[in-house]
Amino acid sequence: MKVNIEAExxxxxxxxxxxxxxxxxxxxxxxxxxxxxTPIPSDVLIKxxxxxxxxxxxxxxxxxxxxx
Numbered sequence: 613m614k615v616n617i618e619a620e621x622x623x624x625x626x627x628x629x630x631x632x633x634x635x636x637x638x639x640x641x642x643x644x645x646x647x648x649x650t651p652i653p654s655d656v657l658i659k660x661x662x663x664x665x666x667x668x669x670x671x672x673x674x675x676x677x678x679x680x
Contacts, residue, residue, distance in 0.1 A: 635659050635663075637656065
């Protein structure tokens with residue numbers, strides 16, 4: 613489900629640590645989000661979407677189009 617988050621992180625050539633820092637979370641928390649162990653809070657999803665220049669729906673795999 614969180615495949616697009618990892619794809620966008622890779623597209624920007626960011627490490628998990630860099631993205632976690634930019635989002636204001638720990639690397640462990642980030643990994644829990646993308647593995648589906650913890651729901652991603654809406655404020656973090658919005659930060660990701662803004663950083664990646666795409667919609668939240670795209671990040672969550674609910675839409676195949678990057679734009680909202």
